[in-house]
Amino acid sequence: MTSGNERASALQSSAHQAELRGRTRLGLQVGLGLGVLTAIEFVIAVSIEDPLVWLLPFMLAKGWLILDYFMHVRDVSGEGGH
């Protein structure tokens, strides 16, 4: 019985480690994406006169990345798990 419990615990721990690796990779990719978009924003702002319209898509893209990947906005209408 104890051996069965230990095996189940080891399996759960292994699943958690795999999930954490996946989430870590995703978090770093989203962070990199945010950094790249910020750099593009800066280049546009220094090279274009009155850049408001040009910057809007980048602001929206960054906002969407944070809302969807970091804040899990889609869970609001679902069951709430992620």
Next chain:
Amino acid sequence: MALSTPAAHARAEAAYRPRSNRLGLWLFLASETFLFAAVISARYFTSGTEIPQEANQALAVAITVVLLASSVSAYLGESSIATDNRRGFLRYVSITIGLGVLFLIGVGLEFREAYDFFPPGTIYGSAFVTLIGFHGFHVLSGVVALTVVLNLGRQGHFGSQDYWGAEGVIKYWHFVDLAWVVIYPTLYLI
């Protein structure tokens, strides 16, 4: 009949509460969005789309990178506790707090420069100080809330089955970052 027993009631509440907490937090963040939208739109109404030449672009980029990095570490902290990795949770929440404090130091430097180049008495200075101050106060409250979460985590609170307290504060932190995504171009690029 079964639902009237205390155990069944506790089970039903445990299943219902995280969903209602999450909805309540999103409603709070929606109300915060309206507040930020009002202050941001005031900047465009009063100053148009002109930014002063004295705006410190290097400092603005630096604190933007710091805040974006803090959102990544906050996400990694939440992911760690969701997978029962307490050590990772404490490490990443500590990093997030450190980055938040670094951001606040940058905001302090911004304030000092703003008082020299476009003081609150000017139209742009008024919008700048209000917006930076309003956002900075949110960052400060986020740092305080994250410190509470860190201490609770150190005491053994939170686990993969129950980490709503950490999740709620980390979502608030992401919201503060989301607000900066709009504030940074508003004050420095447009």
